[in-house]
Each structure stands twice: as structure tokens, then as C-alpha cells.
Amino acid sequence: MSTAPELDRTTATTSPEPAGLFGTGIAVPAAADLPVEIPVDTVGLSPDDKARTKVITSAIRRRSQELRRDHPVLRHQDALGLTAFSVAVLGFVGSGALYLTGALPWYVTLLLSAAFAAVGHEVEHDLIHALYFRRRKAVRYALLFGVWAIRPYTINPVYRIRLHLRHHAYSGLPDDIEEVSITNGKPWGAVRLYSLLDPYVPALIRIVTTRPKDAEDALWRRTILKASIGLTPVAITIWYAFLGLHVASWLGAAVPTSWLQVLTVLTVVWVGPNVWRGFCLHFISSNMHYQGDVEQGNVLQQTQVFNRWYLVPFQVFCLNFGSTHPIHHFYVADPFYVRQLMERDIHPVLAANGVRFNDMGTFKRANRYQMS
Ligand SMILES: [Zn+2]
Numbered sequence: 001m002s003t004a005p006e007l008d009r010t011t012a013t014t015s016p017e018p019a020g021l022f023g024t025g026i027a028v029p030a031a032a033d034l035p036v037e038i039p040v041d042t043v044g045l046s047p048d049d050k051a052r053t054k055v056i057t058s059a060i061r062r063r064s065q066e067l068r069r070d071h072p073v074l075r076h077q078d079a080l081g082l083t084a085f086s087v088a089v090l091g092f093v094g095s096g097a098l099y100l101t102g103a104l105p106w107y108v109t110l111l112l113s114a115a116f117a118a119v120g121h122e123v124e125h126d127l128i129h130a131l132y133f134r135r136r137k138a139v140r141y142a143l144l145f146g147v148w149a150i151r152p153y154t155i156n157p158v159y160r161i162r163l164h165l166r167h168h169a170y171s172g173l174p175d176d177i178e179e180v181s182i183t184n185g186k187p188w189g190a191v192r193l194y195s196l197l198d199p200y201v202p203a204l205i206r207i208v209t210t211r212p213k214d215a216e217d218a219l220w221r222r223t224i225l226k227a228s229i230g231l232t233p234v235a236i237t238i239w240y241a242f243l244g245l246h247v248a249s250w251l252g253a254a255v256p257t258s259w260l261q262v263l264t265v266l267t268v269v270w271v272g273p274n275v276w277r278g279f280c281l282h283f284i285s286s287n288m289h290y291q292g293d294v295e296q297g298n299v300l301q302q303t304q305v306f307n308r309w310y311l312v313p314f315q316v317f318c319l320n321f322g323s324t325h326p327i328h329h330f331y332v333a334d335p336f337y338v339r340q341l342m343e344r345d346i347h348p349v350l351a352a353n354g355v356r357f358n359d360m361g362t363f364k365r366a367n368r369y370q371m372s
């Protein structure tokens with residue numbers, strides 16, 4: 001179900017108070033550093049749900065083994081991870097270079113680079129689960145920073161490890177900071193829509209304009225702030241300067257042409273593809289995960305398969321995330337391309353065991369799992 005071990009409920013420390021802005025619902029670790037291995041509490045699940053989960057997980061594991069048997073190349077996971085990393089980086093840089101030489105118009109570069117950056121996002125996610133170079137942490141971290149370089153409008157990937165493992169441990173609960181941060185569970189409106197495009201600035205504004213509720217809330221705020229040091233503020237500055245100075249120029253202000261040119265190049269070849277890619281990923285992810293009333297540890301309720309044909313324009317820029325990510329919640333040990341290969345065989349198993357498909361009512365319910 002997750003890389004994290006199961007935990008008996010009696011050993012889990014839960015806070016009786018409602019969580020703050022970034023509250024986690026568990027005790028603050030004594031050390032300043034937060035744990036990356038989060039125990040998963042599945043004790044409260046019904047025997048039926050546990051049995052269905054086991055059927056799905058076993059089917060995925062079996063299919064995973066069959067694929068490796070039938071396609072031996074899949075056993076070279078480190079080499080495939082390095083290949084995916086190279087495709088992402090070289091494709092992103094190459095697309096930008098072709099724009100600079102005049103071979104590609106800006107909109108082709110923007111979309112092409114967004115697709116290559118999406119490959120980078122999947123590589124990052126697989127590295128977070130240590131699916132490549134499991135015993136070579138230095139290589140994993142080097143690759144993580146490599147994919148951050150082509151996706152500057154994201155947080156430091158090393159900090160994302162903690163947030164993402166927490167996502168698996170507390171998926172669908174208010175403690176699932178990663179999903180809550182990209183609008184999951186919020187009522188629809190202008191703020192939610194804008195936050196899909198840029199979740200970082202609204203989050204930073206909330207952090208600096210509200211007070212921490214408790215020490216735990218304060219700890220997570222500091223973590224988010226520290227995770228944002230590095231490329232994130234650079235990308236934010238380029239994006240808003242690009243928008244602001246172009247608007248100022250259209251309104252007649254004397255903005256130096258060289259500034260506009262530099263900002264346009266940086267936006268087309270580096271930041272802009274990631275704004276669009278981020279929007280697509282956040283839109284799909286924040287609607288295919290349930291939030292707010294999911295049973296702790298119940299993978300059947302954590303996600304839906306979100307793959308209607310009209311979602312394709314978004315799925316292209318997050319590598320079919322809405323269709324394959326539910327498989328990952330049940331079994332984290334496969335890289336993104338293996339999930340894609342088994343999608344057709346596993347979807348019927350998901351459907352037969354109660355995982356929802358294309359539940360569009362989630363928009364009205366602000367991601368609540370319960371239908372009423
Ligand atoms: Zn994951």
C-alpha cells in the first residue's frame with residue numbers, strides 16, 4: 001500500500017485539537033528534522049475493505065512480475081530511470097534551444113517543454129520512492145536536483161520527500177499537506193482556480209498573514225518556507241515580472257525593451273512551460289484525490305480513476321496521472337512507465353473492487369468522498 005509500515009492505532013499519537021494551517025494531527029518530532037518514514041494506520045478499516053485492497057494490491061504485484069518476465073528490459077530500472085531523466089532534460093533544453101534559434105515558435109516550445117518537464121516530474125516522484133539507484137543516495141539526489149532545474153516553479157525536491165510520504169500516510173485527511181496545498185478540499189471559486197496555476201504565492205501569503213495555531217503548525221510553516229528556498233522564488237519573480245512589465249508596457253509605461261526580451265525568453269524556455277504543466281497536474285491531482293472525509297489508511301477511498309476523454313489536454317502534460325496514479329496508491333514499487341503498461345489490465349480490478357471512475361460530482365462536493 002505504501003513504503004511506510006503499518007502502525008497499530010494505539011501507538012499513534014493524535015492531537016484532539018483541529019489542525020492549523022499546516023497542522024499534521026500528530027505530535028511534533030523532538031528533532032528539527034521531520035521523519036520521512038510515516039507509519040500508516042489501517043487498524044480502523046473494515047475486513048471487507050482490507051480484503052478488497054489486498055485483491056487489488058496482489059493483482060498489481062502479479063502484473064508487475066509478469067511484465068518484467070515478458071519484457072526483460074524492465075529489469076534494468078536504474079538505466080531506464082537515467083534514460084527518462086535524460087529524455088526530460090535534453091528534450092526540455094533542446095526545445096528551448098530551438099526557440100532561441102528561431103526554429104520553433106514560442107507556443108510550440110511552451111507545450112513541448114511542458115511535456116518534457118512532465119517526464120521530469122514523474123522521474124522526481126520515482127526518485128522520492130527510491131525506485132532508481134536505491135542504494136546510491138548521492139546519485140538520487142543529483143538526479144532530483146537535475147529535474148528541479150527544469151521545473152523551477154516547484155519546491156525543493158528533497159523537502160518534497162517528506163511531504164509526499166506524508167501524502168501516502170494520510171491521504172485524504174487534513175494532514176495530507178501536499179494535496180491540501182494544491183487546493184484539494186477547498187470550495188471552488190476564484191482563489192482555488194488561481195491556486196491551481198500558482199499554489200505557491202497564495203500559500204506564502206497565507207503563511208505570512210496568519211499566525212501559527214500551535215508549535216506543530218509553526219513547524220510545517222517553516223518547512224514550507226525552507227522548501228521554497230532556491231529556484232522557487234526565482235521562478236516566481238520571473239513569472240510575475242514577465243506579466244507585470246508586459247502589462248505596464250501595454251499601458252504605455254516606459255519599460256526597457258531589453259528587460260522585456262530577457263523576461264520573455266526566460267518565460268518561454270524555462271518558467272512558462274512549468275506554469276502550464278503545474279496547472280494541468282494540479283487540476284488533475286486535486287480532483288482525483290478525495291479529501292476531508294476519507295477513512296485513515298483506506299486506499300479504496302483515497303483516489304478515483306479520472307480519465308474522461310475531455311481531460312486528455314491536461315493528462316498529456318502530467319503523463320496520464322489521472323488514470324495511473326490510483327494504481328500507485330495501492331502499490332508504490334513500480335516506476336511510472338510500468339504503471340502505464342499495466343493500466344488496461346488493472347483498471348477492471350480497481351472497478352470490480354469499489355474504486356470509483358470519473359466521479360465528476362467531486363467538483364460539487366469539494367472533493368468529499370461521501371456522496372451526501
Ligand atoms: Zn507517491
Ligand SMILES: [Zn+2]
Nearest residue numbers: 167289325329
Ligand atoms: Zn496520491
